[in-house]
Amino acid sequence: MSNTGNSVIMKGNEALAEAAIRSGCRFYSGYPITPQTEILEYMSWRMLEVEGEFIQTEDELSGINMIYGASATGARVLTTSAGPGFSLLQEGISYLVAADLPAVIVDVARLGSGLGDIFQSQSDYELATKGNGHGDTIVITLTPASVQETVDFVLLAYDLAEKYRHPVLILSDAAIGQMMEGVVLPEMREHDIDKFDWTVKGCSNNTVGKKITNVSYFCEGAYYGYEKIYADKIKLISENEQRWESVQVEDADIVAVAYGISSRICKEAVQSARKDGVKLGLIRLKTATPFPAKAFEHLSDHCKGILLVEMSISAQLKSDVVVATKGRLPIYAYLSSVDVPESSVTEDIAKKILNDDAEEVLVYEP
Known part of the structure; x- marks a missing residue:
């Protein structure tokens, strides 16, 4: 798909997926749930065109944990969900934070608690800003107001995720995800999966390789040392990323x-x-x-x-x-x-x- 620099009419969810591809995302795992299923559907064929990996998982728990593994290798990753599916992502988000792993997560918010319904809503705000996993988990959260801004925020999300080694959430809603608007798509970005020195590359001959796990395990003073590192990161994000x-x-x-x-x-x-x-x-x-x-x-x-x-x-x-x-x-x-x-x-x-x-x-x- 070309159309770089030209305005095209796209549905919000599909524009988001294409923006992720053009940002260098080459691993998607997720589970279909309205009103975000178009993202998954779009990725199912688009990833093949760019030689990426698409996995429709058995549930959202698998989706979030698979991007943990893929991110640990240096890949740009994405999972998306909505409603009760967003609740199921919470534990995995906490693990991403604990391991200092960059990732982009999308919640196309829908109505209601429990099963709720498929209509638009903004009722996930508190979960997105005060929840996102156990244990002082704070996640950068972007809130697009148009299809164009959704595209722009996808590019920003990957940059922020890697800048801070931290997951970033795009909090959309069914209205933005389902509407069709004119959008200018960015040029295709190349992402070097080997550019980070912290990523895992696999082991041969039973040698001991890197481990991606709780950062606190490797800090001087264990969790007492990590507390300051994490607090400093959150302070830096708060000072520099208010938009x-x-x-x-x-x-x-x-x-x-x-x-x-x-x-x-x-x-x-x-x-x-x-x-x-x-x-x-x-x-x-x-x-x-x-x-x-x-x-x-x-x-x-x-x-x-x-x-x-x-x-x-x-x-x-x-x-x-x-x-x-x-x-x-x-x-x-x-x-x-x-x-x-x-x-x-x-x-x-x-x-x-x-x-x-x-x-x-x-x-x-x-």
């Missing part, structure tokens, strides 16, 4: 906070509200982890509150926003659950907040 987009925040009386498909609606709401004389602004998350707390340093002194706009039922952005604002502003929420938020409703809620008439809106007072 966001601010839209008319400097003079805003009310600031919406959103990511993914919801943030696109908020942009429309900001434009419409401004025409009506309502000073609405937007902070769009490009990273959920690290959370872009720096974005909130530019709020105006007369800002009356924060409006969370998300497809969930529990205001999952709340705790991060409270910390970022140091609890000094009331936080309101427009929670649309399975429905994509509406621009007009977002604007109406902003007006209610400014008129001190927000009794119909979920409110968190500082």
